[in-house]
Amino acid sequence: MSIENLKTDGNDVNYEVQRFLEFSLGEEDYAIPLLSVREVISVPETTPIPKAPPHFLGIMNLRGQVISVVDLRTKLKIKPKENNHEESVIIVDINGMNLGIVVDSINKVLAFTADDVNDVPEIESQVNAEYIRGVYRKEDALTVLLDVAKVLDLKDMKALGGMKAAA
Amino acid sequence: MEDFERELKEDFLEESLQLLEDSEQAFLALENDKDSTDLLDQIFRLAHNLKGTSRAVGFGEVAEFTHEMENLILKLKTGEMEVTDFVVTVLLECNDHITHMIHTLKDDIEATFDSTEIIAKIVGVLSGDITGEDSAAAEVHAAEESFSEEAFDEVEEVTPAVEEFDSVPSADMFEESSSFEDDFAAALDTEEAPAMVEDAGDNDVEISASALESLRELGLEDDSILKELELKTAPVEKLDEGLTIKKGEDIVAQTKPEIPAEVSGPMAEVTEIKKKPAAPAPAANKPSAPVKKKSEDESIRVALSRVEKLNNVVGELVILQTVLDQRRFTAIHDGLANKSIAQLGKLSKEIQEISMSLRMVPLKATLQKMNRIVRDTSKTLNKNVKLHLVGEDTEIDKTVLENLSDPLVHIVRNAVDHGLESTEGRIKAGKSEVGNVEIKAFHEGNNLVIQINDDGGGIDHNVIRAKAIEKGLINPNKEIPAHEMIQYIFHPGFSTKEQVTEVSGRGVGMDVVKTNIEGMSGSIEVRTEMGKGSTFKVCLPLTMAIIDGMVVRVGSEKYIIPLSQVHESLKPSKEIINSITGFGECLNLRGEVLPLFNIGKTLSRKMDDGESSDKIAIIIHNSSFNYAVLVDDILHQQQVVIKKLGDEIRSRKGFMGSSILGDGKPSFILDLNELYSGSLKKNNNSIKENVARVA
Numbered sequence: 001m002s003i004e005n006l007k008t009d010g011n012d013v014n015y016e017v018q019r020f021l022e023f024s025l026g027e028e029d030y031a032i033p034l035l036s037v038r039e040v041i042s043v044p045e046t047t048p049i050p051k052a053p054p055h056f057l058g059i060m061n062l063r064g065q066v067i068s069v070v071d072l073r074t075k076l077k078i079k080p081k082e083n084n085h086e087e088s089v090i091i092v093d094i095n096g097m098n099l100g101i102v103v104d105s106i107n108k109v110l111a112f113t114a115d116d117v118n119d120v121p122e123i124e125s126q127v128n129a130e131y132i133r134g135v136y137r138k139e140d141a142l143t144v145l146l147d148v149a150k151v152l153d154l155k156d157m158k159a160l161g162g163m164k165a166a167a
Numbered sequence: 168m169e170d171f172e173r174e175l176k177e178d179f180l181e182e183s184l185q186l187l188e189d190s191e192q193a194f195l196a197l198e199n200d201k202d203s204t205d206l207l208d209q210i211f212r213l214a215h216n217l218k219g220t221s222r223a224v225g226f227g228e229v230a231e232f233t234h235e236m237e238n239l240i241l242k243l244k245t246g247e248m249e250v251t252d253f254v255v256t257v258l259l260e261c262n263d264h265i266t267h268m269i270h271t272l273k274d275d276i277e278a279t280f281d282s283t284e285i286i287a288k289i290v291g292v293l294s295g296d297i298t299g300e301d302s303a304a305a306e307v308h309a310a311e312e313s314f315s316e317e318a319f320d321e322v323e324e325v326t327p328a329v330e331e332f333d334s335v336p337s338a339d340m341f342e343e344s345s346s347f348e349d350d351f352a353a354a355l356d357t358e359e360a361p362a363m364v365e366d367a368g369d370n371d372v373e374i375s376a377s378a379l380e381s382l383r384e385l386g387l388e389d390d391s392i393l394k395e396l397e398l399k400t401a402p403v404e405k406l407d408e409g410l411t412i413k414k415g416e417d418i419v420a421q422t423k424p425e426i427p428a429e430v431s432g433p434m435a436e437v438t439e440i441k442k443k444p445a446a447p448a449p450a451a452n453k454p455s456a457p458v459k460k461k462s463e464d465e466s467i468r469v470a471l472s473r474v475e476k477l478n479n480v481v482g483e484l485v486i487l488q489t490v491l492d493q494r495r496f497t498a499i500h501d502g503l504a505n506k507s508i509a510q511l512g513k514l515s516k517e518i519q520e521i522s523m524s525l526r527m528v529p530l531k532a533t534l535q536k537m538n539r540i541v542r543d544t545s546k547t548l549n550k551n552v553k554l555h556l557v558g559e560d561t562e563i564d565k566t567v568l569e570n571l572s573d574p575l576v577h578i579v580r581n582a583v584d585h586g587l588e589s590t591e592g593r594i595k596a597g598k599s600e601v602g603n604v605e606i607k608a609f610h611e612g613n614n615l616v617i618q619i620n621d622d623g624g625g626i627d628h629n630v631i632r633a634k635a636i637e638k639g640l641i642n643p644n645k646e647i648p649a650h651e652m653i654q655y656i657f658h659p660g661f662s663t664k665e666q667v668t669e670v671s672g673r674g675v676g677m678d679v680v681k682t683n684i685e686g687m688s689g690s691i692e693v694r695t696e697m698g699k700g701s702t703f704k705v706c707l708p709l710t711m712a713i714i715d716g717m718v719v720r721v722g723s724e725k726y727i728i729p730l731s732q733v734h735e736s737l738k739p740s741k742e743i744i745n746s747i748t749g750f751g752e753c754l755n756l757r758g759e760v761l762p763l764f765n766i767g768k769t770l771s772r773k774m775d776d777g778e779s780s781d782k783i784a785i786i787i788h789n790s791s792f793n794y795a796v797l798v799d800d801i802l803h804q805q806q807v808v809i810k811k812l813g814d815e816i817r818s819r820k821g822f823m824g825s826s827i828l829g830d831g832k833p834s835f836i837l838d839l840n841e842l843y844s845g846s847l848k849k850n851n852n853s854i855k856e857n858v859a860r861v862a
């Protein structure tokens with residue numbers, strides 16, 4: 001994924017412009033690579049999934065395709081905005097897997113080069129650090145660049161499925 | 168390697184498998200009709216074709232080997248050598264070798280091969296050093312070896328000498344068998360049932376061009392998916408000089424006036440675009456009855472995932488149409504609009520039927536493979552067997568077909584091995600020397616039925632009974648009717664190796680066959696008549712994409728239970744519900760004690776308040792145990808289209824998939840057997856104790 005190339009290791013400066021979709025979770029701003037976004041829709045009706053973790057909101061019908069909807073706010077323990085009429089669902093494509101994520105609002109598309117991205121500040125007890133791929137700073141505003149697959153432990157889940165198949 | 172080169176190679180590998188299947192059939196036909204010059208011509212053409220193309224795309228080793236094989240065929244063709252059973256065996260081995268190479272190349276395009284052993288054999292045959300008299304038996308053993316490698320190990324009486332024959336075909340077969348074992352494990356592990364559906368994602372289905380045309384007729388041509396499907400017709404155009412496509416155009420042109428006004432707009436556009444200099448349509452080219460040419464000319468290869476996509480969209484179309492239809496008389500007061508909606512309804516139903524039919528493929532290829540199985544097995548056993556195929560054109564869902572092949576091979580091989588008597592036995596019994604095995608496929612309601620009949624000695628229910636008692640499967644004092652007794656051959660634990668020979672018959676791994684077939688929501692039963700033969704009847708749903716479902720209510724939510732799992736449903740009275748401390752509730756139903764599970768508790772969902780006797784009990788008959796599941800209500804029964812679940816949910820137990828119900832919301836399809844497999848195992852012993860206590 002393009003996010004992997006965000007920071008180049010060597011001295012070469014990467015001038016390629018990356019595009020991210022910025023959205024809000026509570027009062028905070030987050031962004032994911034635009035290329036992983038399939039579409040944005042209003043919050044649909046969902047069918048709850050029995051025995052699923054609380055951030056799994058349910059499954060929805062996207063024009064005949066059944067897709068799981070997750071609430072990143074629950075997962076990241078962020079308090080949703082109150083009286084919010086801008087709640088949306090972003091349909092993302094993570095390694096071929098479609099997923100809907102609920103966000104408080106869609107803000108804008110960011111375009112920047114890898115140079116504009118700062119590393120995650122080293123703070124102790126930073127539990128979320130693993131799925132933060134960087135921080136984009138523009139003047140005083142900070143946008144956290146998220147790795148959705150990591151947030152949701154999708155790799156673990158896939159590995160689990162794979163193990164079962166092999167067994 | 169450059170992309171286009173790789174693409175060329177991959178195309179070749181796909182194509183060559185078809186060629187190899189054709190040549191295998193031709194070899195088998197040649198064995199029965201040794202003087203047929205037509206067949207030899209055909210075989211020579213196939214081999215030559217294979218040699219030429221493989222060289223052209225740069226598979227030198229395949230080409231070289233095919234060249235050797237061609238030399239042999241040429242000698243047969245010119246009459247310098249005679250066609251004998253042995254020569255055919257060698258040719259079949261060559262065929263297997265090439266198939267093996269192709270399969271290996273598919274996985275690793277750079278793979279290399281060692282063909283010296285088999286080439287030496289060909290050279291030996293050519294020079295007349297090997298005539299087959301001395302080695303024929305060994306050959307057959309070598310072939311047999313490959314069978315015993317497979318998970319089906321019923322033919323274990325093969326002599327140990329076969330170990331020496333580490334010949335190529337056996338390696339090839341072994342590869343097949345290992346993949347089979349995987350499938351097999353998957354099928355055993357019922358949790359993987361959805362995965363089986365998902366596996367199909369990479370596959371192609373052959374779609375008859377006429378079905379595509381029908382879709383186009385229905386005005387779906389502006390759909391991007393259809394365009395994608397259509398794109399794929401390009402290679403076909405190359406192959407048969409555009410015959411199919413042109414035919415299609417004519418159909419479109421002819422049917423145009425019948426298309427309702429709303430859709431004729433885009434249709435006209437497309438018709439125009441497509442009006443290339445089309446060949447004049449032959450007189451017989453009516454839309455309803457396209458000329459039947461060679462079947463492969465009329466089909467195109469399309470990725471199954473595309474067909475699934477189409478099915479999804481069409482399913483949605485039907486749902487939207489239903490919503491429109493429901494509002495038709497309340498919200499819409501325009502006569503023409505109302506009429507159009509009604510027409511639209513008919514059309515969308517028809518589109519749905521067609522799009523579903525795209526997944527259907529004829530059984531032919533799978534059934535023809537049985538020719539080879541019967542040939543090889545009967546040669547090993549020195550039996551004279553004739554295979555009759557009936558209903559090869561019967562169609563079935565692609566995914567079902569893929570999982571059908573292995574159980575079928577097992578049943579057929581068993582029929583030849585254990586079902587039919589030896590030649591002497593047949594003569595003694597006053598039967599013809601040639602044993603007959605018949606595979607008959609036909610549709611029955613919403614099912615496909617495959618019957619495998621043999622005219623052998625039948626299965627002795629007394630022997631089965633004795634074995635079942637010995638194994639502790641049944642109570643010695645219990646009377647069981649003969650036809651029920653025989654079904655015990657499918658019982659897990661009934662089959663072990665030493666029993667095969669003792670029980671003069673079946674029972675080896677038949678439980679696996681049964682599990683496989685049940686994994687596809689199918690069923691199998693056996694009927695037998697002593698001295699006359701046996702019949703295995705396999706019933707399969709026509710498609711795994713649609714199932715009959717029972718929509719139940721759990722609290723405020725709806726869940727779907729496959730009707731195939733439901734044995735009966737009832738409202739339990741207070742009297743038949745027994746509560747057992749430490750175990751839970753039981754249902755005492757007509758003398759049978761069933762554990763009673765509360766689905767709300769299992770799924771951690773809120774159910775209606777009230778006693779168990781206020782709810783509905785669904786009785787499930789499982790191959791190992793029967794049980795009852797409580798739901799709040801049964802809403803209705805309907806056919807549901809199974810939708811895959813994402814990876815994030817698929818690993819969860821008990822969900823077969825989901826489906827979108829009439830209200831547009833998705834519901835889960837439950838696999839109750841999987842959901843309760845854990846509790847059943849755990850409780851199995853305690854249930855038995857409790858049964859004794861309650862009864």
